[in-house]
Amino acid sequence: MFEGRPERGAEVVLVGRSNVGKSTLMRELTGKQFSTGGKPGVTRSPNHYDWSSHDFVLTDLPGFGFMEGVESGHREAIKTNIVHYLEDNADSILVGVVVVDGKSVIDIIDRHSGPDEIPHVVELFYLFEDLGIPCVVAVNKMDKVDDRDDRLDEVCDRLGLYPPWKQWQDTIAPITAKRGSITPLTEAVRTHLHDAGRDDLFQFF
Numbered sequence: 001m002f003e004g005r006p007e008r009g010a011e012v013v014l015v016g017r018s019n020v021g022k023s024t025l026m027r028e029l030t031g032k033q034f035s036t037g038g039k040p041g042v043t044r045s046p047n048h049y050d051w052s053s054h055d056f057v058l059t060d061l062p063g064f065g066f067m068e069g070v071e072s073g074h075r076e077a078i079k080t081n082i083v084h085y086l087e088d089n090a091d092s093i094l095v096g097v098v099v100v101d102g103k104s105v106i107d108i109i110d111r112h113s114g115p116d117e118i119p120h121v122v123e124l125f126y127l128f129e130d131l132g133i134p135c136v137v138a139v140n141k142m143d144k145v146d147d148r149d150d151r152l153d154e155v156c157d158r159l160g161l162y163p164p165w166k167q168w169q170d171t172i173a174p175i176t177a178k179r180g181s182i183t184p185l186t187e188a189v190r191t192h193l194h195d196a197g198r199d200d201l202f203q204f205f
């Protein structure tokens with residue numbers, strides 16, 4: 001189990017595969033440097049960022065999926081811990097942000113789709129739905145994607161959302177975290193915070 005979650009009544013979580021840019025996005029949102037890098041699996045336990053004056057915490061959960069130098073049993077354990085974390089804290093979590101790498105997400109989803117297999121990203125998306133937590137898919141590294149609209153339509157398709165993606169801007173947010181270009185994400189998050197009656201948290205997004 002993940003330890004050390006600060007006692008907070010409101011939370012936004014970032015979750016996604018290793019190396020998609022969660023820590024980079026966290027840095028953009030908070031202005032604080034978190035350890036990032038090309039080496040997958042950098043984040044092994046949650047990074048909580050909280051503001052002592054506010055009843056709010058932003059959490060960067062560890063990456064799952066491929067992690068160099070991490071054996072498969074441990075990898076599964078991390079995934080199980082993430083699911084438990086989301087279930088245990090579902091009452092406080094106002095928005096779940098699933099971060100994906102726009103360059104590779106479709107290949108990865110298709111590689112892991114089969115009669116007995118559902119890709120982690122799709123599974124997470126539905127887990128948030130089951131838990132009643134609004135979910136935003138931050139499609140990161142858009143600087144590396146040429147066929148932008150086609151790619152985003154494909155992401156919708158794989159998640160069971162009818163294209164075109166532009167009608168899902170509360171759910172699909174194309175960003176380039178590395179360059180600080182994250183407005184589609186902050187606007188989507190704000191929409192869900194507003195729906196939850198929490199405009200007071202706009203200051204963090």
Ligand SMILES: Nc1nc2c(ncn2[C@@H]2O[C@H](COP(=O)(O)OP(=O)(O)OP(=O)(O)O)[C@@H](O)[C@H]2O)c(=O)[nH]1
Nearest residue numbers: 019020021022023024036037041042043063177178
């Ligand atoms: N081209 C490009 N690279 C990015 C972008 N965002 C992050 N990266 C790079 O992707 C790599 C991984 O970023 P991290 O933020 O460490 O990824 P993470 O999801 O926290 O990874 P784990 O901690 O392993 O789960 C780094 O080399 C980043 O510089 C982006 O928008 N575009």
Ligand SMILES: [Mg+2]
Nearest residue numbers: 022023042043
């Ligand atoms: Mg990280």
